[in-house]
Amino acid sequence: MASYTIHHDGKVWPVSVARSDAELREAQALDDAELGGFKGITWEELVQIRQEGFVFLLRDETSGKLLAQSQLLLSSIKEQEVGANDACCYGTVGRGYGQILFKAQEKAARQAGKTRMWLTVRVENTRSIRARLKAGFRITAYDRDHYGPRDSDGARLIMEKDLVDEPLPFAPKEQLDRLRRGETTTLGDDQGFSSLEEYPVEVAIPVFSSSSAQEPRVDFRAHDALEQTLASGYVGVGLLLPSELGRKTGKSALFILRRRVVMPSNRCP
Numbered sequence: 001m002a003s004y005t006i007h008h009d010g011k012v013w014p015v016s017v018a019r020s021d022a023e024l025r026e027a028q029a030l031d032d033a034e035l036g037g038f039k040g041i042t043w044e045e046l047v048q049i050r051q052e053g054f055v056f057l058l059r060d061e062t063s064g065k066l067l068a069q070s071q072l073l074l075s076s077i078k079e080q081e082v083g084a085n086d087a088c089c090y091g092t093v094g095r096g097y098g099q100i101l102f103k104a105q106e107k108a109a110r111q112a113g114k115t116r117m118w119l120t121v122r123v124e125n126t127r128s129i130r131a132r133l134k135a136g137f138r139i140t141a142y143d144r145d146h147y148g149p150r151d152s153d154g155a156r157l158i159m160e161k162d163l164v165d166e167p168l169p170f171a172p173k174e175q176l177d178r179l180r181r182g183e184t185t186t187l188g189d190d191q192g193f194s195s196l197e198e199y200p201v202e203v204a205i206p207v208f209s210s211s212s213a214q215e216p217r218v219d220f221r222a223h224d225a226l227e228q229t230l231a232s233g234y235v236g237v238g239l240l241l242p243s244e245l246g247r248k249t250g251k252s253a254l255f256i257l258r259r260r261v262v263m264p265s266n267r268c269p
């Protein structure tokens with residue numbers, strides 16, 4: 001399909017699919033501007049994605065200027081394996097337009113008969129994580145050396161969305177209420193991870209948020225906590241912002257993880 005019509009926030013957005021080399025170059029330039037400091041998309045990857053999926057473009061209707069772009073893979077390329085039922089959201093760039101492109105990705109994935117969408121993201125890219133939680137994604141795993149060593153910023157979270165049993169989007173207000181009522185256990189400095197042994201229903205993990213390439217920093221404490229919690233049967237369902245937590249300064253956001261319904265086998269009576 002050459003273009004998708006996306007309904008978002010009471011408006012209709014035409015999202016086109018890149019076909020020509022010139023369009024791919026535009027997409028790469030926008031990606032470089034945002035993600036060049038991290039793992040930006042390469043020309044080779046873009047050419048393969050054009051073949052095996054979609055490079056979506058969102059333009060300003062008056063000027064034609066490219067506002068946002070995103071990539072969706074429906075089958076494997078050299079750099080990335082993609083399962084038969086899966087669609088991989090390879091990357092998205094365009095602040096303020098993320099939800100529109102996420103919807104285009106989802107529409108294309110459903111049309112292709114896929115049952116699951118997934119992606120990788122840096123632990124500290126809280127803006128992107130929060131945006132995906134809003135679109136119904138969950139944090140399901142931590143991959144310590146996805147793009148190389150953790151010290152060199154190679155670790156990534158895996159987020160996924162089930163297109164059959166569709167999860168509800170994250171609801172920050174309800175989450176804040178639960179936090180204030182003391183129903184969420186924060187894995188803080190003093191407790192270490194010992195409170196995990198009690199297997200609480202819901203845990204919170206503080207993280208330094210850095211959404212831009214200008215402030216790259218690996219929050220090792222958050223990485224350790226996420227790795228251990230996700231491996232212990234929890235799933236990431238939310239992220240509260242510093243402003244919502246009443247923190248006027250600082251960059252500390254709060255991941256929220258919930259115990260999966262099934263208890264680990266060694267805990268069954």
Ligand SMILES: CC(C)(COP(=O)(O)OP(=O)(O)OC[C@H]1O[C@@H](n2cnc3c(N)ncnc32)[C@H](O)[C@@H]1OP(=O)(O)O)[C@@H](O)C(=O)NCCC(=O)NCCS
Nearest residue numbers: 034092093094095096097098099121126127128130131209
């Ligand atoms: C990721 C990206 C496409 C998301 O699109 P977006 O249009 O910015 O997303 P949205 O506006 O829908 O959502 C952003 C959410 O993050 C929140 N947010 C804003 N700044 C934030 C910050 N510093 N930390 C955490 N959350 C933040 C917003 O409040 C909003 O959540 P809410 O509406 O529930 O309150 C866009 O931010 C982007 O281009 N980022 C740079 C490139 C990138 O990181 N791409 C992803 C690579 S995996």
